[in-house]
Amino acid sequence: MDEKKVADHGHKEVEVEEIKEETKSEAKKCCGICSMNSSTKTAILVAVLLIIAALAFYCRSAFVAATVNGSPISRYEVMKEAEKQDGKTVLDNIITKKIIRDAAMKQKIVVTDTEIAAEITKLETQMKAQNTTLDAALTQQGMTRDSLREQIILQKLVEKMVPKSAPITDEAVAAYIKTNSIAIPSGQEATYKTEIAAQMAQEAFSQAAQKLITEIKAKATINYLIKY
Numbered sequence: 001m002d003e004k005k006v007a008d009h010g011h012k013e014v015e016v017e018e019i020k021e022e023t024k025s026e027a028k029k030c031c032g033i034c035s036m037n038s039s040t041k042t043a044i045l046v047a048v049l050l051i052i053a054a055l056a057f058y059c060r061s062a063f064v065a066a067t068v069n070g071s072p073i074s075r076y077e078v079m080k081e082a083e084k085q086d087g088k089t090v091l092d093n094i095i096t097k098k099i100i101r102d103a104a105m106k107q108k109i110v111v112t113d114t115e116i117a118a119e120i121t122k123l124e125t126q127m128k129a130q131n132t133t134l135d136a137a138l139t140q141q142g143m144t145r146d147s148l149r150e151q152i153i154l155q156k157l158v159e160k161m162v163p164k165s166a167p168i169t170d171e172a173v174a175a176y177i178k179t180n181s182i183a184i185p186s187g188q189e190a191t192y193k194t195e196i197a198a199q200m201a202q203e204a205f206s207q208a209a210q211k212l213i214t215e216i217k218a219k220a221t222i223n224y225l226i227k228y
Contacts, residue, residue: 084228088228097150099213100154100158100216102220103216107161109161111153111160115152116149116152116156119152123148158213168204170193173193173196176196182196
């Protein structure tokens, strides 16, 4: 029993010694910092301030949209004004995108990278035929490749969800030409009819797509927390 007490006592003494050593070590570190001369401390402070100033300069656009005669216009002001003017439209667009994705997910419909690449290649070919580039066209419309990619995905999801419509017949094209009094130059009948058929197919798809979106939107649970 006495041996056990002695052992415990010895163990506690070792622990106390270890704590003392750790305390001395920390004290030395503190002394090392505290012993810095004023010029070193000033240099460190200046370096920190320079870093903060650089970050503020390069990230200023995250907070300030513009300056007028040196007076800043915050991004919050811009967003607040934009929300007043187009808040409802923007919100409705975001809601529409979400319900399309949700509906496609329920039906396990996906758009592959191959399909997206094919659409981008098609657009690049079209732009090249017009003596321009896809990037130039996107810049002109205020878009990026990322926003184009998102647009293609949504378009493809809708295409896959919309029921296939009946093909456009020659009779339907002839009726369309007659109803809209379209004058076709001699010798270009085939070209015009092909273009008109494509236009009619696009119009039919747009109507079917709008009907689909209206239906899935009616089934969705949408809670508006802000009224514009």
